[in-house]
Amino acid sequence: MSLIPQTVREQVTNQIRIDLLSGRFPAGTMLREIELAERFGVSRGPVRDAFIQLSHEGYLAYQANRGVMVRHPPDPKDREFITSLRLQIETYVIERGLTDKDPDSVQSVEVALERLKEACDAAEPTQVAIRDIEFHQQILLACGGDDLVPTWRQLCSRMLLTYTRLGDYNQAYSEHVAIFEPFRDNDLKKTIAAVRANIK
Amino acid sequence: MSLIPQTVREQVTNQIRIDLLSGRFPAGTMLREIELAERFGVSRGPVRDAFIQLSHEGYLAYQANRGVMVRHPPDPKDREFITSLRLQIETYVIERGLTDKDPDSVQSVEVALERLKEACDAAEPTQVAIRDIEFHQQILLACGGDDLVPTWRQLCSRMLLTYTRLGDYNQAYSEHVAIFEPFRDNDLKKTIAAVRANIK
DNA sequence: ACGATGTATACTGTTAACAATTATCCCCCC
DNA sequence: GGGGGGATAATTGTTAACAGTATACATCGT
Numbered sequence: 001m002s003l004i005p006q007t008v009r010e011q012v013t014n015q016i017r018i019d020l021l022s023g024r025f026p027a028g029t030m031l032r033e034i035e036l037a038e039r040f041g042v043s044r045g046p047v048r049d050a051f052i053q054l055s056h057e058g059y060l061a062y063q064a065n066r067g068v069m070v071r072h073p074p075d076p077k078d079r080e081f082i083t084s085l086r087l088q089i090e091t092y093v094i095e096r097g098l099t100d101k102d103p104d105s106v107q108s109v110e111v112a113l114e115r116l117k118e119a120c121d122a123a124e125p126t127q128v129a130i131r132d133i134e135f136h137q138q139i140l141l142a143c144g145g146d147d148l149v150p151t152w153r154q155l156c157s158r159m160l161l162t163y164t165r166l167g168d169y170n171q172a173y174s175e176h177v178a179i180f181e182p183f184r185d186n187d188l189k190k191t192i193a194a195v196r197a198n199i200k
Numbered sequence: 201m202s203l204i205p206q207t208v209r210e211q212v213t214n215q216i217r218i219d220l221l222s223g224r225f226p227a228g229t230m231l232r233e234i235e236l237a238e239r240f241g242v243s244r245g246p247v248r249d250a251f252i253q254l255s256h257e258g259y260l261a262y263q264a265n266r267g268v269m270v271r272h273p274p275d276p277k278d279r280e281f282i283t284s285l286r287l288q289i290e291t292y293v294i295e296r297g298l299t300d301k302d303p304d305s306v307q308s309v310e311v312a313l314e315r316l317k318e319a320c321d322a323a324e325p326t327q328v329a330i331r332d333i334e335f336h337q338q339i340l341l342a343c344g345g346d347d348l349v350p351t352w353r354q355l356c357s358r359m360l361l362t363y364t365r366l367g368d369y370n371q372a373y374s375e376h377v378a379i380f381e382p383f384r385d386n387d388l389k390k391t392i393a394a395v396r397a398n399i400k
Numbered sequence: 401a402c403g404a405t406g407t408a409t410a411c412t413g414t415t416a417a418c419a420a421t422t423a424t425c426c427c428c429c430c
Numbered sequence: 431g432g433g434g435g436g437a438t439a440a441t442t443g444t445t446a447a448c449a450g451t452a453t454a455c456a457t458c459g460t
Contacts, residue, residue: 007264007413033442043415048442052249056256058350064207065421065442074347081292082348085285092281147274148282150258151354158347207443233412243445248412265412265451405458413450420443429434 013050020059022126027072058157073161086155087199089148097143098188105142112138113180120169129163213250220259222326227272258357273361286355287399289348297343298388305342306384312338313380320369329363
C-alpha cells in the first residue's frame with residue numbers, strides 16, 4: 001500500500017505520535033527539536049511542524065520560546081465525558097451518511113480492518129491502538145463526515161493516551177468485524193449498536 | 201494589554217484568522233505562502249506555521265504539495281450538531297469547576313467582557329465574534345477546563361464562519377453580562393442558564 | 401484537429417545559518 | 431552561608447537559499 005512517498009513532516013509526525021502512545025516520552029517531558037531532528041536524520045523544520053500539529057492534536061502543550069511538553073492523560077471523569085462526545089460524533093455521522101456512502105469506501109474500511117487484524121495478531125499494543133482509530137476514521141470518511149474528523153481525532157488522541165485493551169486482542173478485532181458487516185450491508189441500527197458496544 | 205511582544209507566528213495566525221472571519225478570503229480560495237508572507241513583511245516560515253495551525257483549527261484544508269484551501273462553512277444541520285457539542289463542553293466544564301475557580305481568573309473574564317463591550321460599541325462584526333469567543337474561553341480556563349479548550353475552540357471555529365449576530369450588538373453584550381454576574385458569584389444554575397440562552 | 405509528451409514555471413517542502421530568547425551557573429556582595 | 435546579578439550556554443524563533451513536486455503550456459506526432 002501507499003506507494004505514494006509520504007512527506008517528511010508526515011513521517012516525523014507519525015513516528016513521534018507512535019513514540020508518545022508507546023510511552024517512550026513520559027508525561028511532563030520537554031521535547032527538544034534538535035534531539036528529535038538528529039534521531040530522524042532531518043532538519044528542525046519538519047520536527048517543528050510536527051510539534052505544532054501534535055500540539056493541536058492534544059498530545060503536546062506549546063510554551064512560547066520554551067518548547068513543547070508532553071501532556072498528561074485526562075483524569076477518569078474527563079475521559080468518560082470525552083468518550084461520550086466521541087460516540088455522539090460517530091453516531092451522528094453514521095446516521096446521516098451510511099446509506100449514501102461511496103461504494104469504493106467500503107473497500108477502504110475493509111483494508112483498515114485487515115490492518116487492525118494484523119496488529120492484533122502481532123499483539124502490538126501501540127499498533128492496535130492506531131489501527132483501531134484508523135478503522136473508525138475510515139468509517140466516518142465513508143459516511144461523508146470529513147468535516148467533523150479533525151475534531152473527532154482530537155478527542156480520540158486524548159483517549160488513546162489511556163488506551164487500555166491489553167490482552168484481549170481477539171475481542172478487539174471481532175468487535176470491529178461486528179461493526180464492519182452491518183456497515184457494509186447498510187444496516188444502520190446494527191452498525192450503531194456495534195459502535196456503541198465497542199466504544200466504552 | 202499584552203505588553204509582551206507576541207511571536208511573529210502568533211501575529212500572522214491572528215491576522216489571517218481575522219481575514220478569514222471577515223470574509224476577505226472566500227471559501228474555496230487557495231492561499232499562497234509567498235503572497236501572505238510579502239503582505240505581512242515576513243518570511244514564509246511563520247506563514248507556513250500559521251497554515252498548519254489554522255488547518256487544525258478547522259479554517260483551512262491542507263493538500264500535500266498543493267497548499268491550503270479555505271474551507272466551506274458547515275451546512276445548517278451540521279452547525280446545529282456542532283453547537284450542541286460546544287454547549288455540552290461549556291456546561292460540563294462550568295459544572296465541574298465553577299466553585300473551585302481561581303479568584304484571579306474572575307478579573308481575566310471581566311477584562312474579556314470589557315473588550316467585548318468595546319467591540320460591540322464599535323459595531324465591528326469580526327471583532328465582536330472574536331471577543332465573544334475569547335470571553336467564553338476565559339470562562340472555561342477559569343473553571344479549569346484547559347484540557348478541553350483545544351477541542352472546544354475547533355468547534356467554535358467551524359461555527360464562527362457562519363457567525364450571525366449582525367445588528368443587535370447591545371443584546372450580544374448584555375447576554376454576556378448575564379453570564380458574567382452569576383459566574384462571579386458562583387451561582388452555578390444561573391450561569392449555565394445564561395450560557396444556554398447565549399449559545400444557540 | 402486532436403492527443404500525448406516534454407518542458408517551463410510556480411508553488412510547496414526542506415535545509416542550514418542567523419537572531420532572539422530563555423535557562424544555567426558562577427561570582428560577588430551582603 | 432544565602433541571595434542577587436551578569437556572563438555563558440542551550441534552545442527556540444526567523445530567515446533565505448535550495449530541492450522537489452504538480453500544474454500549465456507549447457510542441458510534436460499522428
